[in-house]
Structure formats: structure tokens, C-alpha cells
Amino acid sequence: ELQFPERLNCAHELLDAWVERGHGARLCMQGIGVRWTYADLLAQANRIAHMLVEDMGVVPGNRVLMRGANTPMMAACWFAIQKAGAIAVATMPLLRAKELCQVIQQAEVSHALCDARLAEELALAQAQCPTLKSVAHYMSDAPDGIEARAAAKPATFANVDTAADDCCIIAFTSGTTGKPKGTMHFHRDVMAICACWPKHVLKPVADDVFIGSPPLAFTFGLGGLVLFPMSVGASTVLLEKASPEGLLPAIAHYRATVCFTAPTSYRAMAPLVGQHDLSSLRKCVSAGEALPAATRQLWKDASGIEMIDGIGATELLHIFISHTEIEARPGATGKPVPGYQARVVDDQGRVLPAGQVGKLAVKGPTGCRYLADDRQRAYVQNGWNLTGDAYAMDADGYYHYQSRTDDMIISGGYNIAGPEVESALLLHPQVAECGVIGVADEQRGQIVKAFVVLRPGATPGPELVRELQDFVKQTVAPYKYPRAIEFREALPRTETGKLQRFRLRNPA
Ligand code: 3UK
Incomplete structure (x- = not known):
């Protein structure tokens, strides 16, 4: 069982604490033209937090939408929102006004921080959403842009004293079908995912350099590219465009050691590996959809690296079934991550024996809380989350993905x-x-x-x-x-x- 103090702010744990422990001069985040230490990121997040509270009127519990490609500024905004005791509602860069309106309405968004290059679609949404009263822009040199306003603020900020079970993230499922669904996560959930999969499976060290493609609005990306590196005092590279063709030269340029991307991206990168110096790379993580055995082998032949597969879900915040590179078994996702339990059940919820295909049910420290009650009743039963996936467990306890249940x-x-x-x-x-x-x-x-x-x-x-x-x-x-x-x-x-x-x- 994970234990957390009653008062907890995840921004303090992942950011302020490193500077307090004398780690402030270590590299934290890189992006195009940006190279921030932990102290740099802390100062920037603190200045933005002042701006949120003093200029935009954010109070604890407000829902603050974020819109932008992966950049260190987006990460600084995320920490500023946590420091102000507000709730981060990150959105995918490609969303159009109609989808942004659904998010704004469902999550009752009152404020937004937006990459200036993606301002237009949000402005269209704001015109239709009266609850969204204040929008500020970053990656802009305008006098009222976030950079200019933040520069005028102090570099220290007294974090809001949040409770461990105050909501701090509303994450929307990628919505492969139908309307996007919002899920709520607490400060302790952020710390719980850092204490589970990375600690037991990925095992990163402070010298690691993380890199990858998933958007920060996708909790796979938020965890893999911000929370996990920072939980061990490592550094991360945030790329705005991380197509397979762009990711390989970036791994070489930044000497990245840990890569997060989707199975198809590894497949597309494999034939190009010989053109780049990937000698720094140690660990490759695949998630988002099933990793076919053929793709695992292709990447191993090309790069020499055995991939780490893991199934996660927005509802559970991050990965709950996975394996270390040593325990990899082609075609299997792995075993429940320490801290999580998994079972395969039939339509009545009865546990099925090894070898039989049924519905995957998962229980752990980051159980799902939907914004909408009707989904909660259908998908969470006695603390077990039904993920919507058909799985079979083999005699050795490895879980084998079959398909989405409705596919x-x-x-x-x-x-x-x-x-x-x-x-x-x-x-x-x-x-x-x-x-x-x-x-x-x-x-x-x-x-x-x-x-x-x-x-x-x-x-x-x-x-x-x-x-x-x-x-x-x-x-x-x-x-x-x-x-x-x-x-x-x-x-x-x-x-x-x-x-x-x-x-x-x-x-x-
Ligand atoms: C599928 C997988 C087989 C599966 C996610 C890591 O994908 C994430 O979250 P989403 O809410 O989708 C969840 C669904 O995606 N899936 C994800 N990974 C795998 N299927 N093997 C895998 N390795 O259907 C699952 O129910 O978008 C992944 C971390 C955080 C995440 N949010």
C-alpha cells in the first residue's frame, strides 16, 4: 500500500523539492532554443503561477485548459496550475473548436493557457463558451503574452496547500469513438504512478535523458516525458514535432537514453535506424496500442534494444500491465505492475481460468473517476475498472491482448x-x-x-x-x-x- 501525507502538492514533490535538496543546477528540460535546469523551470513556473492568481484571477479548484504542442513552456504552465491549486485540463493540439467546446463545457473550464500559434481555434471556441472567461498566450512576444507578464513577477511562489486527494488533472480519453470522456485524478495519483511503473519496471536513473512523441495532453506523454523523469531528477526533451523521421535525429542530437512512443512509430523508425547514431539509447517504451511481435522483433534487429511494452489508460492515469526488458515475452503485454491487480472476467464478472479470453479488470491506487456518473457505474464495479479490452492470461501469469471488447x-x-x-x-x-x-x-x-x-x-x-x-x-x-x-x-x-x-x- 502506498502512503501519502494528507497535504500534498505534486508540483512541490516533483519540482520544488529537487531545488530544496540542492539539485537546482541539474538539467531538467530541453526544447527548441530552451535548456532549463530544475531551478530555471521552478522560477518560470512560479512566475506563471503569480500571473495566474494575480492577473487572471485563478482560485483553487478552477479548471484551466492548456492547448499547445509539447514545449518546456507548456510544462511550466502545467506546474504553475498545480502550484495555484487549480486543475490542469490539457487538450490535444489538433482539436477543433467544436471539440474544444465539449471539453470546456464538460470540465467547466474557466481559464486557458494557449500556445499563440494555436490561438485561432480556441478563440472560436471561446466565442461559444461563456464559462471560459480568461485566455492567455505563450510562445508569443506580445506585451500581454505569458512570457512578458511572467517576467515581471517574483521567481518565488507560496504553493497552495492542497490535499493529497484534491483533483489536479482532468484528462480526456482520446475518444476513438464518440464523445471524449473526462476523468479526474488527484495529487496523490500523480505521485502514485511515479511510485509504481517507473520504480518497478522502467527503473530510470538521474542521468537519463527522456524523449518521445506522445502529446502532454495524453497521460502517456505527461507521465513519460514530464512526471517520470522529474520523479528521479533526470532530464527530458520536449519535441514539438516528433514524427518517426524527426524523433531519430533528435535522439542522436540530445543523446537521449529513454524513448517513449507508439508501436507504429517504432515500426516506421526501424528501417531508418542505420542513418543515425543511437548509441545513447538504453530503453524503449511502447504503449497506446498493442505491440505486435513482428514490430518488437523489427526494432530489436534494427536497434539491438528489447522494447518495454505496457498497457495504460487515461482512466487509470498510466501503465498497469507491463514487463521489464529482461522479462519481455513476444505477443504478451506483461504482468500487473506492482501496486496493481488484474483479472480476466466473464460478462457476469466471474474470474476466468488461465487461457480463456474475457474482459480485463484492473484495480490499483489510481482507480477511475469519470466526470459523468453513468460511465462510472458501467465501468467501475467493486473498485475493479473494466478497461474495455479483451485479454487472456497464460499459465505463467502473462496477459495477452486480444482486441477492444467491441472490436x-x-x-x-x-x-x-x-x-x-x-x-x-x-x-x-x-x-x-x-x-x-x-x-x-x-x-x-x-x-x-x-x-x-x-x-x-x-x-x-x-x-x-x-x-x-x-x-x-x-x-x-x-x-x-x-x-x-x-x-x-x-x-x-x-x-x-x-x-x-x-x-x-x-x-x-
Ligand atoms: C489500448 C493498449 C494493448 C487499450 C495510455 C499508456 O493508451 C493509453 O490511454 P487511452 O485512454 O487508451 C487506453 C486503451 O488503449 N492500449 C494502450 N496501451 C496498450 N492495448 N497493449 C498496450 N500496450 O485498449 C487501452 O484500454 O488513450 C497508455 C499510458 C497512459 C495512457 N493513457
């Missing part, structure tokens, strides 16, 4: 997990990416259909379709082979790297 394909009476067929296709040398769904079929109810992106040089056509079908039949049970295959230039993905299966199902 299971039922064809000719068989249950077929799309990701298993994807994993088989990805073993084929000409397949760059793929997505597998069920499409309606009169005879079989559904048939398996694959959307395939080919590697450069491969020729699409009926011959390759047959070859891929035979290839799958030789790798998995033949009834799972894709009866339909369509070649595509690219697949629809979220900003968090997840395949949008609903967009493959309904192209409109």
Missing part, C-alpha cells in the same frame, strides 16, 4: 481478434502497416477484412492479395485469414497513435 470479429461462429490477424500480416516483409476489421457478410455474419499499407517497392494486386492470405493461413488458424484485402496509402490514426477502426468501418 471482436464474429465470423462463421468464430470469435476472431483483429490484432492477431494484424500481427500475422505484419510478419510479411512487404507489409508496412495494417488494420483488420469485421465487415458485414450475409453468409458468415461478418468476414475479416484487412487494410494494408505496403512497403515502398511492393506491387499491390490480386497476386499479392493471394500471397498475403496464404501467408496468414500459415501463421494463425486458417479460418482467421482476411477474406478481403484492400491496399491503402495510409491508415487513419489518432494523435496518440491508435488505429481508428471505426473510420475503416464507416469511411464517411
Whole structure:
């Protein structure tokens, strides 16, 4: 059991405390044209906190929206919000006004801190959302910009004395289907995730340099690129654009040691590894969607590094099933992270024996709290969170991902997990990416259909379709082979790297 004092502010624990312990001169954050020590970040966060309270009128409990690409300034704003005892509501950079309005309304947002380069869409949203009374901009040299106003403030700030179970984050699920859902997390949850997965699985050290692609609005990115490095006094690199082509030279340039990105990004980077000096890299973390065995092997062959896979969720804040690089088992996500319990249950909530596919249920220190009650009742039962994933546990206690529960394909009476067929296709040398769904079929109810992106040089056509079908039949049970295959230039993905299966199902 993790124990936290009754009064706790996560900004103090992760930031002020390092400076108090004499670690202030150590490197903390880098970005384009920015190289901040812990003392630099603390001073900047303190100045912004003054601005929030004195100029914008933020009081404890206010919900403050953040909008921007990953930058050290965005991180400084996040800490300033925590220091002021307010609640950070980070949003994905690509959200449009309509989606921003949903977030503003659901989370009752009153203030916003916005990268000036993304101001327009937020201004459109503000015009429709009367609760949002005050917006300030950073990455701007305007006299009323955050930088200019913060520069006029003192570099010290008396943090608001928050309770360990005061809400400090409202995180929205990436919403691969339907409306985004808000989840609430407390100061102690932030410290709990630092005390679980990084401590037992990643095991970072103070000399590590973290880097990666997930947006800070995605809790995978917030944890991996800000909270975890700072929990051990390490440093982090925040990249505004972290496409696979951009991430590799950045790893070389910053001599990064720990990388966080999605499985597809590792897949896209693998063929380019030889062009860069990745000798600094020690650990590679994959999350956001299932890591196919073929991708694990591809990255290992290219970089020499065994990846660390982990399943996390916005609802639970971060990773709850994972493995160290030494315990990696191809095709398995791993075992429950110390501090968390997991089980596979049937529709009635009964625990299923090893080997059987059912619903994944998870219990731990960061249980889910939805903003909306109706979801809470359906997804959290007796403290067990249903993640919406179909899983099977093997005899050794490793958890094997199957699919999202509502993505299971039922064809000719068989249950077929799309990701298993994807994993088989990805073993084929000409397949760059793929997505597998069920499409309606009169005879079989559904048939398996694959959307395939080919590697450069491969020729699409009926011959390759047959070859891929035979290839799958030789790798998995033949009834799972894709009866339909369509070649595509690219697949629809979220900003968090997840395949949008609903967009493959309904192209409109
Ligand atoms: C899927 C995975 C198999 C799974 C997240 C790490 O992805 C994160 O949060 P989201 O709320 O989505 C959660 C859902 O994504 N998933 C994530 N990782 C894996 N499936 N293997 C994996 N390794 O369906 C899960 O229910 O966007 C990931 C840390 C923090 C996060 N928020």
C-alpha cells in the first residue's frame, strides 16, 4: 500500500523539492532554443503561477485548459496550475473548436493557457463558451503574452496547500469513438504512478535523458516525458514535432537514453535506424496500442534494444500491465505492475481460468473517476475498472491482448481478434502497416477484412492479395485469414497513435 501525507502538492514533490535538496543546477528540460535546469523551470513556473492568481484571477479548484504542442513552456504552465491549486485540463493540439467546446463545457473550464500559434481555434471556441472567461498566450512576444507578464513577477511562489486527494488533472480519453470522456485524478495519483511503473519496471536513473512523441495532453506523454523523469531528477526533451523521421535525429542530437512512443512509430523508425547514431539509447517504451511481435522483433534487429511494452489508460492515469526488458515475452503485454491487480472476467464478472479470453479488470491506487456518473457505474464495479479490452492470461501469469471488447470479429461462429490477424500480416516483409476489421457478410455474419499499407517497392494486386492470405493461413488458424484485402496509402490514426477502426468501418 502506498502512503501519502494528507497535504500534498505534486508540483512541490516533483519540482520544488529537487531545488530544496540542492539539485537546482541539474538539467531538467530541453526544447527548441530552451535548456532549463530544475531551478530555471521552478522560477518560470512560479512566475506563471503569480500571473495566474494575480492577473487572471485563478482560485483553487478552477479548471484551466492548456492547448499547445509539447514545449518546456507548456510544462511550466502545467506546474504553475498545480502550484495555484487549480486543475490542469490539457487538450490535444489538433482539436477543433467544436471539440474544444465539449471539453470546456464538460470540465467547466474557466481559464486557458494557449500556445499563440494555436490561438485561432480556441478563440472560436471561446466565442461559444461563456464559462471560459480568461485566455492567455505563450510562445508569443506580445506585451500581454505569458512570457512578458511572467517576467515581471517574483521567481518565488507560496504553493497552495492542497490535499493529497484534491483533483489536479482532468484528462480526456482520446475518444476513438464518440464523445471524449473526462476523468479526474488527484495529487496523490500523480505521485502514485511515479511510485509504481517507473520504480518497478522502467527503473530510470538521474542521468537519463527522456524523449518521445506522445502529446502532454495524453497521460502517456505527461507521465513519460514530464512526471517520470522529474520523479528521479533526470532530464527530458520536449519535441514539438516528433514524427518517426524527426524523433531519430533528435535522439542522436540530445543523446537521449529513454524513448517513449507508439508501436507504429517504432515500426516506421526501424528501417531508418542505420542513418543515425543511437548509441545513447538504453530503453524503449511502447504503449497506446498493442505491440505486435513482428514490430518488437523489427526494432530489436534494427536497434539491438528489447522494447518495454505496457498497457495504460487515461482512466487509470498510466501503465498497469507491463514487463521489464529482461522479462519481455513476444505477443504478451506483461504482468500487473506492482501496486496493481488484474483479472480476466466473464460478462457476469466471474474470474476466468488461465487461457480463456474475457474482459480485463484492473484495480490499483489510481482507480477511475469519470466526470459523468453513468460511465462510472458501467465501468467501475467493486473498485475493479473494466478497461474495455479483451485479454487472456497464460499459465505463467502473462496477459495477452486480444482486441477492444467491441472490436471482436464474429465470423462463421468464430470469435476472431483483429490484432492477431494484424500481427500475422505484419510478419510479411512487404507489409508496412495494417488494420483488420469485421465487415458485414450475409453468409458468415461478418468476414475479416484487412487494410494494408505496403512497403515502398511492393506491387499491390490480386497476386499479392493471394500471397498475403496464404501467408496468414500459415501463421494463425486458417479460418482467421482476411477474406478481403484492400491496399491503402495510409491508415487513419489518432494523435496518440491508435488505429481508428471505426473510420475503416464507416469511411464517411
Ligand atoms: C489500448 C493498449 C494493448 C487499450 C495510455 C499508456 O493508451 C493509453 O490511454 P487511452 O485512454 O487508451 C487506453 C486503451 O488503449 N492500449 C494502450 N496501451 C496498450 N492495448 N497493449 C498496450 N500496450 O485498449 C487501452 O484500454 O488513450 C497508455 C499510458 C497512459 C495512457 N493513457
